[in-house]
Amino acid sequence: MLDKIIRITKSVCPECLKEIQGNIIERESRILFEKYCVEHGTFNIVVSRFPEDYKMLSDCYFHFVPTSSIQKEYYICATRKCNINCPICFLYHCQDKAELSEDRLIKKMRELKCVERFTFSHGEPTLDETLPVKIRILKKGAKLVNIHTNGLKLSDYKYAASLKAAGIDHVSLQFDGFNIDTYIALRGQDLLEVKLKALDNLRMLSIPATLNVTVSKGVNDNEMGKIFDFVVKNKNIKDISYITYCHYDPKNNNLDRYIMPDDLLLYLENYTKGKILRKNIVAFQKLFYAYCSAFKKSKCFNYYHYLIIRTNDDYCPIDQYIDLNKVGPKIDNYKIKNKIISRFTLLKILLSSLKPKSLLLTPYGLSLFFKGGYPKDPGKLFVVTFASICDPYKYDAQIALNCGQGIVTQTDEHKNYGTYIIEELKKERTSS
Numbered sequence: 211m212l213d214k215i216i217r218i219t220k221s222v223c224p225e226c227l228k229e230i231q232g233n234i235i236e237r238e239s240r241i242l243f244e245k246y247c248v249e250h251g252t253f254n255i256v257v258s259r260f261p262e263d264y265k266m267l268s269d270c271y272f273h274f275v276p277t278s279s280i281q282k283e284y285y286i287c288a289t290r291k292c293n294i295n296c297p298i299c300f301l302y303h304c305q306d307k308a309e310l311s312e313d314r315l316i317k318k319m320r321e322l323k324c325v326e327r328f329t330f331s332h333g334e335p336t337l338d339e340t341l342p343v344k345i346r347i348l349k350k351g352a353k354l355v356n357i358h359t360n361g362l363k364l365s366d367y368k369y370a371a372s373l374k375a376a377g378i379d380h381v382s383l384q385f386d387g388f389n390i391d392t393y394i395a396l397r398g399q400d401l402l403e404v405k406l407k408a409l410d411n412l413r414m415l416s417i418p419a420t421l422n423v424t425v426s427k428g429v430n431d432n433e434m435g436k437i438f439d440f441v442v443k444n445k446n447i448k449d450i451s452y453i454t455y456c457h458y459d460p461k462n463n464n465l466d467r468y469i470m471p472d473d474l475l476l477y478l479e480n481y482t483k484g485k486i487l488r489k490n491i492v493a494f495q496k497l498f499y500a501y502c503s504a505f506k507k508s509k510c511f512n513y514y515h516y517l518i519i520r521t522n523d524d525y526c527p528i529d530q531y532i533d534l535n536k537v538g539p540k541i542d543n544y545k546i547k548n549k550i551i552s553r554f555t556l557l558k559i560l561l562s563s564l565k566p567k568s569l570l571l572t573p574y575g576l577s578l579f580f581k582g583g584y585p586k587d588p589g590k591l592f593v594v595t596f597a598s599i600c601d602p603y604k605y606d607a608q609i610a611l612n613c614g615q616g617i618v619t620q621t622d623e624h625k626n627y628g629t630y631i632i633e634e635l636k637k638e639r640t641s642s
Contacts, residue, residue: 213237216265220607223247224457227602227636234268234606236261243606255603258472263492270496271511273545274503277611280324281625282507285358285617286310287332288344293362294334295398298424298456300631301333308620315344318618319351325616327354329382332617336363342376349377356380358422360401361408370411380448381412382420387433388440395429413446420449425474426467427455434474435481441592442518442525451595457603468603471514471596478594486527491516491596493534496541497559504556509614510628511606512598519571520590531571536563600628602635 214236221232225247232245234257241264244254258264288310292301319328328348335341335357348355357373361383364370373381385405386392393401412419421441425431434452441450452474455467475488494516502509517528528534540559544551551559571591598604610628617627624630 216241216268217608219609221245221605222602222632223250224253224602225250227632227639232606236265241265243604253603255468255470257470260472260492264472267492267495268511270499270541270545272608273548274499274541274551275509275511275612276503276506277508279506279508281322281613281616282324282326283615284322284325284328285331285615285627286315286328286344287617287619288315288330288335288338288341290333291337292334292360293337294360294401296396297398298396298426300456300634309338310344310618310620312340312344312347314618314620315347318623319348319353322616322618325353327356329356329358329615331358332619334360334362336369342372345373345376345378354379356382358382358384359408360384360397361405362401364408364411365404367411367414370408370415370417374415374417378417380418380420382422382449382451383408383412384424385409385421385437386424387430388436389430389433392430392433396424396426409444409446413444416446418448419446420451421447422451422453425452425454425469427469428467431469431477434477438478438481438594442520445520445589447592449593449595451597454598456599456601465603471512471598474596475514486516486518487529490527490529490534493538494528497532497534497537500541500544500551500556500559503551504553507614508612510597510612511609512604513614514596516594518592518594520592531565531568532560533563533565600631602632605632 215233216236217234219232219234220229222228223230223245226249228247230245230247232243235242235244239259239261240256241258241261242254243257244252246252290301330341330344336359338344345355355378357378359381364381364383383405386396388402390400390402393399409419421437423437425434437450441447454469454471454474457465457468475491478486479488491514495514498509498515501507519526519528519531537559540562541551544555600610605628607629610626613626613628615627616623616625617630624633
């Protein structure tokens with residue numbers, strides 16, 4: 211069977227980082243991302259083992275998700291300092307080492323008026339002694355404030371309480387599983403008890419949490435299910451993000467650890483014995499793309515999202531509340547007619563596809579429709595995300611245009627975080 215080109219994009223050579231053409235191709239019942247560098251040869255990675263699903267979602271995504279929308283979420287790089295030494299960290303490759311000043315933060319907050327959420331990230335934000343002050347600055351500007359953290363300082367209740375007092379809305383905690391060997395492989399040391407203590411403090415302080423799980427094939431992919439069960443039982447956790455392993459340095463030969471989000475869906479289907487079905491997660495993405503169209507939000511194509519509802523002693527996936535078999539054709543009809551979906555249209559699609567038990571989700575539905583997001587207090591609902599972040603092997607310039615995050619540093623501002631990663635890596639190669 212001959213290769214079929216699905217899409218042509220721009221990318222970079224993983225070795226020299228020169229801009230080169232990238233082809234999304236169908237070959238032998240798989241979707242590959244293939245590119246050729248004159249100096250370093252051909253590179254390819256498997257993007258999907260389900261070509262029909264990939265093509266269907268790709269068509270839907272590029273029709274509905276706006277590339278020209280105003281970026282509404284930004285990372286804030288307050289410090290490049292860190293208190294652990296993760297072997298897989300992107301931080302080593304960043305050339306911009308300057309600390310973020312309060313004046314710079316105030317200036318950017320005023321300029322980026324449409325930004326709804328700022329997330330302190332890049333480096334360990336809790337090492338910035340002025341973090342509570344900066345949180346207060348953003349809260350005075352009526353912004354949602356989150357931090358990405360390894361949790362070491364949050365294991366101290368008094369410190370966690372100081373962030374609560376400053377007004378923090380949410381904490382995204384790096385959490386890679388329950389196996390000590392996993393932390394040694396990915397983080398360089400045993401951090402399990404520290405993570406659990408940090409989560410306990412967040413629960414006692416009623417600070418909603420997300421678990422950011424780096425999934426590395428052969429290291430902790432077998433822990434996805436156990437982490438999922440943990441989230442179901444802990445109502446303070448509002449999201450779990452399974453983020454696939456990134457490969458930043460060509461000198462580190464760890465490509466065998468690669469896994470793409472498409473594969474992660476099957477892991478969860480197998481673990482839940484079909485209670486969560488891969489096909490339903492795929493179908494839900496159409497609804498998510500329609501939501502992006504209605505609320506003019508940019509989101510990365512390499513992210514899959516799914517909603518889970520906690521019950522008294524178990525959970526139900528969103529397909530028990532919304533008939534996804536009805537939703538898909540209705541959304542397809544708008545794509546066929548080359549129409550964009552408005553908020554009113556999205557509401558009509560949802561109301562005509564609800565199952566009887568969906569009344570239980572009314573508060574979340576109202577928040578989603580009127581505010582563009584679900585309530586801060588996670589309660590019954592949590593989101594499962596399967597994600598891949600840009601690195602030199604996966605970087606796809608067309609997808610990066612829709613990146614769901616921008617970034618602000620002391621010396622730089624970039625609307626698309628994926629492109630920022632590649633630019634920082636290029637600076638490193640140039641300076642070395």
